[in-house]
Amino acid sequence: MRRQPVTSSVIASVGYDAGTAVLEIEFTSGDVYRCFAVPPSVHRGLVDAASPGAYFNRTISDRYPTRQLYD
Template identity: 40%
Template sequence: MERTRVKSSTVLSVGYDPLEQVLVVEFKRGSLYHYLGVPVSDFENLMAAPSKGRFLHYRIKPRYQYRRVR
């Protein structure tokens, strides 16, 4: 899946699969996470958020199952 680099102190890149509703987040420390069942609206809100890390912490992590891929 293609990911887009973002301006963030903690997040390196973000990708999204609309068919599977999987949000992919690569962190600057090297870890890669898949967040499952994320609607496109939350992906769009993440990409528009002034703080990607804060949005992930408060809006994505508490709401969706996730797994560390790397």
């Protein structure tokens, strides 16, 4: 999945597949996670957030099924 960089001290890049509703997040630590059944509005909110890390914690973390890809 192609990811785009975001300005954040915690999140390096974000990708989204609208066809499968999968959100992929690469953290600055190098960890990459896929979140499933994520609406397009949540992806847009993450990319547009003034603080993507805070948005992730408030809106995404522990709310969608997630799988770590690699670290």
